[in-house]
């Protein structure tokens with residue numbers, strides 16, 4: 001699942017899709033707020049399938065409030081957050097079109113690892129080269145159904 005962000009743009013031409021209904025996109029509406037929230041619904045509708053949202057970081061920060069229902073209802077998502085500490089697009093536009101005058105484009109973010117752990121989720125920050133292995137392990141852990149009955153999701 002993608003959303004408007006640097007990784008979202010990249011996935012539109014770089015993510016291999018081999019069948020229908022495997023790639024969920026906000027399309028060119030490009031509305032922030034779509035990614036993580038929609039992923040919750042997609043997972044509820046497809047409980048047997050792995051759903052991996054790559055939300056825009058800006059969206060993920062505001063969508064975090066939906067972590068409550070996510071954990072309460074044990075909606076199991078393996079979420080990938082790319083933290084570039086900025087509104088990447090906005091920042092680039094300010095560089096390219098406004099002579100590098102930055103305004104409101106750099107962000108102070110929460111510690112996403114601690115945030116996830118505070119909900120009882122597992123979290124990791126792998127180096128880019130190791131991210132495939134980390135994702136595979138997270139998905140395996142999910143399919144192994146290792147959740148405890150505490151309302152905590154495994155990932």
Ligand SMILES: Cc1ncc(C[n+]2csc(CCOP(=O)(O)OP(=O)(O)O)c2C)c(N)n1
Nearest residue numbers: 005006030031032056057058086087088089
């Ligand atoms: C509801 C909404 N508000 C604002 C925008 C404008 N907008 C597009 S991309 C973006 C920044 C996204 O930043 P981030 O989520 O950090 O992703 P990055 O580009 O850094 O990967 C903004 C504010 C939008 N598309 N939708």
